[in-house]
Amino acid sequence: MPAISMTVNGEKVCGDVEGRTLLVDFIRGNLGKTGTHVGCDTSQCGACVVHVDGKAIKSCTALAVACDGVTVNTVEGLAKNGTLHPMQEAFREHHGLQCGFCTPGMIMAGIDIVKRKGKKLKEETIREELEGNICRCTGYHNIVKAIQAGAAKM
Amino acid sequence: MYEFEYHRPKKLADAVKLIKSKKEGKLMAGGMTLIPTMKQRLAAPTDVIDLSGLGNSGVNVSKTKVTIKAGTTHAEVASSSDLKKAAPALAALAGMIGDPHVRHKGTIGGSVANADPAADYPAALLALNAKVVTDSRTIEADKFFKGLFETALRTNEIIKQVEFEIPARSAYSKFPNPASRYAMVGVFVADFGKKGVRVGVTGAKGSAYREKAMEKALTADFSADAIAKVKIKADDMNEDIHASAEYRAHLVGVMAKRAIAAAG
Numbered sequence: 211m212p213a214i215s216m217t218v219n220g221e222k223v224c225g226d227v228e229g230r231t232l233l234v235d236f237i238r239g240n241l242g243k244t245g246t247h248v249g250c251d252t253s254q255c256g257a258c259v260v261h262v263d264g265k266a267i268k269s270c271t272a273l274a275v276a277c278d279g280v281t282v283n284t285v286e287g288l289a290k291n292g293t294l295h296p297m298q299e300a301f302r303e304h305h306g307l308q309c310g311f312c313t314p315g316m317i318m319a320g321i322d323i324v325k326r327k328g329k330k331l332k333e334e335t336i337r338e339e340l341e342g343n344i345c346r347c348t349g350y351h352n353i354v355k356a357i358q359a360g361a362a363k364m
Numbered sequence: 365m366y367e368f369e370y371h372r373p374k375k376l377a378d379a380v381k382l383i384k385s386k387k388e389g390k391l392m393a394g395g396m397t398l399i400p401t402m403k404q405r406l407a408a409p410t411d412v413i414d415l416s417g418l419g420n421s422g423v424n425v426s427k428t429k430v431t432i433k434a435g436t437t438h439a440e441v442a443s444s445s446d447l448k449k450a451a452p453a454l455a456a457l458a459g460m461i462g463d464p465h466v467r468h469k470g471t472i473g474g475s476v477a478n479a480d481p482a483a484d485y486p487a488a489l490l491a492l493n494a495k496v497v498t499d500s501r502t503i504e505a506d507k508f509f510k511g512l513f514e515t516a517l518r519t520n521e522i523i524k525q526v527e528f529e530i531p532a533r534s535a536y537s538k539f540p541n542p543a544s545r546y547a548m549v550g551v552f553v554a555d556f557g558k559k560g561v562r563v564g565v566t567g568a569k570g571s572a573y574r575e576k577a578m579e580k581a582l583t584a585d586f587s588a589d590a591i592a593k594v595k596i597k598a599d600d601m602n603e604d605i606h607a608s609a610e611y612r613a614h615l616v617g618v619m620a621k622r623a624i625a626a627a628g
Contacts, residue, residue: 212370228367229367229368229369229370229412230365230366230367230368230402232365232399251403251404252400252403252404253396253399253400253403253466256463256465259465265439265468266464266465266468267465267468267469268465268466268469271395271396271399271400271466271469272395272399272469273370273395273399273412273414275370275372276370276372276395276414276416319464319465322464322465323464326464339464341462341463341464341545342462342463342464342465342466343463
């Protein structure tokens with residue numbers, strides 16, 4: 211089994227994986243970081259979105275072995291010294307969730323939108339950019355509001 | 365997913381050697397189709413040769429020509445400032461593929477090699493009269509797309525880059541499936557001035573194709589009115605739960621008119 215190492219939320223980690231081990235399974239199974247979710251098996255829902263080398267990707271559609279040497283950021287790495295990241299805080303404030311299953315992916319996607327499109331986001335832009343994240347509860351309204359507010363505070 | 369052996373060569377020559385040496389090897393570019401396919405156990409290669417280690421990415425624009433290396437992601441194509449000036453329609457097309465996370469991984473080489481009947485790039489390559497350069501030869505887009513997920517690529521052949529002459533104007537109009545965002549029908553129109561107009565269509569048939577009756581009409585008169593009388597036959601159009609063959613044939617006309625209007 212190939213040995214891999216990567217930096218996850220600022221911490222050096224390593225492990226042995228099979229070729230077929232998905233990045234999300236390495237993060238959840240090997241590292242025990244279960245904040246990143248698996249919501250579908252078809253690469254559609256975006257609950258598993260993490261940042262690899264600064265870019266949002268679906269960790270259920272990446273091989274762990276192919277991520278040898280990369281830097282990964284997951285939802286667990288956002289809060290600093292017990293203070294929520296502005297995007298997390300905005301989801302709390304604006305109630306951008308109901309069951310919460312899609313939330314880690316939504317928050318990571320939201321931060322990625324800000325990185326690419328800036329802090330001042332139009333509602334329309336956010337809706338379009340959330341193409342790859344599915345929520346089955348909220349109807350999206352409060353998620354969009356939360357991302358807009360979180361972006362402004364980043 | 366079934367087990368396989370993973371390889372990540374650093375050089376194209378090594379990738380070619382590897383794929384040739386494996387009985388049931390599979391090349392992986394961004395993996396945005398291959399990994400889901402393997403997860404569903406619809407593909408079970410013995411070996412996966414990951415091309416992401418080749419570092420073969422980048423968009424190069426000269427005075428007359430655009431070259432896009434095979435490993436360039438959709439996000440990179442969509443955000444290339446040089447391409448936005450030279451062929452903004454292609455940059456816009458790349459920005460419509462999948463979703464932002466998929467665009468960070470999926471590549472032009474992978475999409476072209478996969479030849480999904482509803483993928484966006486094939487329509488553009490046909491309309492732009494592009495050339496697909498592989499490790500061993502150059503293939504014209506007209507001879508590249510052969511059918512449903514079928515291309516002129518030989519087993520073990522690897523795409524290096526895609527290149528095309530810069531058109532005078534071009535535009536892409538797509539009617540995305542509301543759920544998957546794949547093209548129900550997408551039409552790419554490219555005007556090469558004296559060399560004529562080319563029209564590439566995706567999503568409508570088993571493979572992307574050129575709508576030659578429209579090309580003739582548009583070469584004479586580049587306007588939506590010019591194609592009003594071009595009859596699109598529904599005979600060999602795709603038919604599924606999303607749209608009938610007749611509806612798709614109708615969409616080809618509508619998308620073409622929108623593309624013409626957008627090209628200006």
